[in-house]
Amino acid sequence: MYDTSDIRKGLKVLMDGHPYTVIEFQFVKPGKGAAFTRTKFKNLLTGGVVEKNIRSGEKLEPANVEDKTMQFLYKEGDDFVFMDPKTYEQVTIAAETIGDDHDLMKDNIEVQVLFFNERSVGVTLPNFVLLRVTGTEGGVAGNTAAGNVTKPATLETGAVVAVPLFINEGDLLKIDTRERAYVERVKG
Amino acid sequence: MDDDRARLRGRILWRDGERAGLRTEAGDLVIAAPPGARAGDLVDGHEVVRAHPGGEYPRPDSEVARLPRARLDALAARARATAAVRAFFAARGFVEVDVPLRVRTPGLEVHLDAVPAGEGRWLITSPEYQMKRLLAAGLERIVAVCRCFRAGEVGAQHEPEFTMIEWYRAWADLDAVLADTEELVAEVARAVRGAQAVVVGDRVIDVTPPWPRMTVAEAMARWAGVSALDGDEAELARALAAAGIDAGTARAWDDLFYAAFVSRVEPQLAALERPLVLLDWPVRLGALARRCPERPGVVERFEAYIAGVELCNAFGELVDPVEQRARFEEDRRQRAARGKPVHAVDDRLIAALEEGIPPSAGNALGLDRLVMLVTGAASIRSVAWFTDAEL
Numbered sequence A: 001m002y003d004t005s006d007i008r009k010g011l012k013v014l015m016d017g018h019p020y021t022v023i024e025f026q027f028v029k030p031g032k033g034a035a036f037t038r039t040k041f042k043n044l045l046t047g048g049v050v051e052k053n054i055r056s057g058e059k060l061e062p063a064n065v066e067d068k069t070m071q072f073l074y075k076e077g078d079d080f081v082f083m084d085p086k087t088y089e090q091v092t093i094a095a096e097t098i099g100d101d102h103d104l105m106k107d108n109i110e111v112q113v114l115f116f117n118e119r120s121v122g123v124t125l126p127n128f129v130l131l132r133v134t135g136t137e138g139g140v141a142g143n144t145a146a147g148n149v150t151k152p153a154t155l156e157t158g159a160v161v162a163v164p165l166f167i168n169e170g171d172l173l174k175i176d177t178r179e180r181a182y183v184e185r186v187k188g
Numbered sequence B: 001m002d003d004d005r006a007r008l009r010g011r012i013l014w015r016d017g018e019r020a021g022l023r024t025e026a027g028d029l030v031i032a033a034p035p036g037a038r039a040g041d042l043v044d045g046h047e048v049v050r051a052h053p054g055g056e057y058p059r060p061d062s063e064v065a066r067l068p069r070a071r072l073d074a075l076a077a078r079a080r081a082t083a084a085v086r087a088f089f090a091a092r093g094f095v096e097v098d099v100p101l102r103v104r105t106p107g108l109e110v111h112l113d114a115v116p117a118g119e120g121r122w123l124i125t126s127p128e129y130q131m132k133r134l135l136a137a138g139l140e141r142i143v144a145v146c147r148c149f150r151a152g153e154v155g156a157q158h159e160p161e162f163t164m165i166e167w168y169r170a171w172a173d174l175d176a177v178l179a180d181t182e183e184l185v186a187e188v189a190r191a192v193r194g195a196q197a198v199v200v201g202d203r204v205i206d207v208t209p210p211w212p213r214m215t216v217a218e219a220m221a222r223w224a225g226v227s228a229l230d231g232d233e234a235e236l237a238r239a240l241a242a243a244g245i246d247a248g249t250a251r252a253w254d255d256l257f258y259a260a261f262v263s264r265v266e267p268q269l270a271a272l273e274r275p276l277v278l279l280d281w282p283v284r285l286g287a288l289a290r291r292c293p294e295r296p297g298v299v300e301r302f303e304a305y306i307a308g309v310e311l312c313n314a315f316g317e318l319v320d321p322v323e324q325r326a327r328f329e330e331d332r333r334q335r336a337a338r339g340k341p342v343h344a345v346d347d348r349l350i351a352a353l354e355e356g357i358p359p360s361a362g363n364a365l366g367l368d369r370l371v372m373l374v375t376g377a378a379s380i381r382s383v384a385w386f387t388d389a390e391l
Helices: A100-104 B002-007 B069-091 B128-137 B174-193 B216-224 B233-242 B253-271 B321-337 B347-355 B367-375
Strands: A012-015 A018-028 A036-043 A049-055 A059-062 A065-076 A079-083 A090-094 A110-116 A119-124 A128-136 A150-155 A160-164 A172-176 A181-186 B010-016 B019-024 B027-032 B046-051 B116-118 B121-123 B141-149 B161-170 B197-200 B203-206 B213-215 B276-282 B298-306 B309-316 B360-366
Touching (some): A036 B253, A065 A090, A090 A119, A150 A172, B128 B161, B128 B360, B161 B367, B174 B309, B213 B216, B216 B253, B216 B276, B360 B367
Antiparallel strands (some): A012 A018, A036 A049, A128 A150, B019 B027, B197 B203, B309 B360
16 A cells, blocks of 8 residues: 555545546645545546545555556458567457547557556557658648648548648658647658 | 957856856856866866767756846745845844754644654754744744754655744734734835835735734624634534535545635635735634633734735744643644654643743744735746755
């Protein structure tokens, strides 16, 4: 068990059956009262953030969670197969566990897989990925006047993102996975 | 060049090949140094301290010795604030006293942890016991500006070693001490900032007296939705549950109270545009305060908050030796129940109360927090000459 003096950023704890990580904490102590640690936790399953005031002397249960770097191998139906490059151990993760970003994953990309009680519960992509445009229409003149200076482009993984009008099929794009947003065109 | 050097007063900090770094009255500079000079050698009258490890000068991590400008400015402001505090009390006829920092019996309060000082001594958590003995000894207006020590308190508003301004007025009530407090803060703000205002984040807070007042009962009812402050633990726990306040495993009355206070009242105090004086504390949070003769259930105690910063805690002092001993014994039981060191009752303090202390009121105000407010510092570490982490 952890006590309040163990609280620091990144500490993983179990509350109400869910794993949480500490994202912020502050020592609070009324002059005549007990000390509290005002702590913000992020739910590792839902991403939701909760704040709790943990009184000195209270205990926190450690969460059995582990972050592993794994390589995306291939898609199998609605499932995605990953491999630990150190042990060659493979895991299969459903698209719904990965979330909306599964269509930004290209073969062989390295991602962070979160395990909770030995079970994979989440996948975090690198902040930026490079993906090639497989389909986009030419820029339509006249649209810019309405402030519409982007157009949709389909990427090699199937994702569709908004890109500037000068982007052509075959271009290699840097994509911010957190925003699902075009960053820039890169050579290659 | 030789003439310039002759005028330099300072010392050589480092040597690196042909160059040497010099710290002079006028600032740091680099001069040519004869090859082969080693630590202890004299170069143009300057002693070589040690060979330079190479790389940038000053080193990027050199703020251990060279404090950043903002910290130096804050510390200069701290010195002005301290001088203003002393002048304030001197002008009002207070005697500044020195208290021992190593004592046999540190504060017995359940939520304060004293630091052991060896030889059966502890460092004081507050100068209160010794100052009350001085009140009994016949001094009527006393102030101490002294270091206090509280184990385990580290945060944006806490350092385990900090400075307390503590003052007592004999033959006076809590209102007189509240007036002192308001005027003191306004005076220090004027001395440091030239205006009766303090700075918290991007907010400027007017500290012109008098400050708004509110009772603890009203603050708890308004902001925490809890009004059962006269009942027992079970009743308070039910009120917290009804208000949707998570008190964790808290069972003791004061832990329940502070769970509600910290989660619901403090955030509201932080948002206020003016200081707030919280008055009329429940008897259970009485500590060393006397019961309020007109209002049953509360003690003569106030705390002043500025933008959520708890600046001070004041009492109409408990001077009844029998009740004082009973409260100390209760504190000792609580400490034992929580597995904390159980310090002896200060018999000399009790003896002083038995001989008689005039009706008195006193306040303990954190100098570091006052300096934070008048300099706009976000952390107590920014206004400390040395922080615990820098030792």
